[in-house]
């Protein structure tokens with residue numbers, strides 16, 4: 001057994017978090033479940049003990065599945081041919097590049113040898129903004145969104161490309177497929193996609209991030225509506241899964257990209273604590289088993305009020321707003337006007353009580 005130490009390359013917090021999620025999955029496919037993940041600024045260091053082999057069975061099987069999904073799509077052009085393809089399609093706001101994206105993913109799957117993320121990987125591979133190496137691939141906006149500074153238009157996209165090697169591209173894609181939730185809303189000519197992934201605030205164990213991947217793998221949803229507030233997204237997706245996970249030192253990274261006509265840009269980004277949201281969800285689900293169904297209705301509310309309520313609840317939980325009165329008033333008015341008022345009215349007091357209790361225990 002070798003002592004291994006790998007680093008995410010330093011392509012920004014969003015890309016590095018995606019690559020981290022990809023590395024977690026890759027390690028699990030090699031039957032490595034024991035690893036320490038340490039955050040260093042916007043990068044992560046992963047320590048584990050193992051001799052990774054290219055012939056590890058699970059590893060070859062999963063990579064073969066991914067390869068097959070890409071190949072099948074490229075032959076038949078059916079979006080719903082696999083969950084993997086559907087998720088990348090939902091995440092991508094630039095339709096003309098979709099086929100290229102999958103071709104590049106297939107290509108990087110064919111080229112992959114053993115994972116090689118050394119501390120100075122980015123320099124060795126000459127990756128970065130405006131990098132023009134022959135073997136480098138552009139990181140598409142969903143995989144690289146940088147704090148709202150990264151704006152591309154049809155005219156300027158060539159000036160702001162961020163390019164990486166096949167391995168970074170592949171692992172960022174693995175992170176998107178297995179370690180990120182994707183919520184897309186379309187209205188007229190406008191599409192907005194909100195992504196959520198998880199990372200350690202300082203340090204965590206591989207197993208905790210792998211347990212969270214059970215909630216994020218393949219998770220994507222698309223509906224006709226106006227923008228969903230960032231904070232509503234983790235509350236929505238986490239409502240559907242196992243909530244008995246230890247997330248003490250884990251944060252949620254949430255970001256949004258938007259297409260308006262031909263104009264694409266990255267907008268908000270937010271890094272929040274996760275413990276209170278999960279605590280609230282597990283408490284509320286104990287009392288209201290139909291909670292996931294209710295959340296699913298609220299988030300698809302056409303008026304947009306429902307999404308704001310979810311976001312308000314998350315905000316109260318994350319930032320410890322003591323004044324839950326405002327949220328409860330909004331909930332009541334939503335219930336009075338909503339289409340599903342009876343069902344939600346029945347559980348209203350249980351939701352507000354749980355919310356009050358969870359926010360008070362900050």
Ligand SMILES: [Zn+2]
Nearest residue numbers: 125164165168
């Ligand atoms: Zn790279």
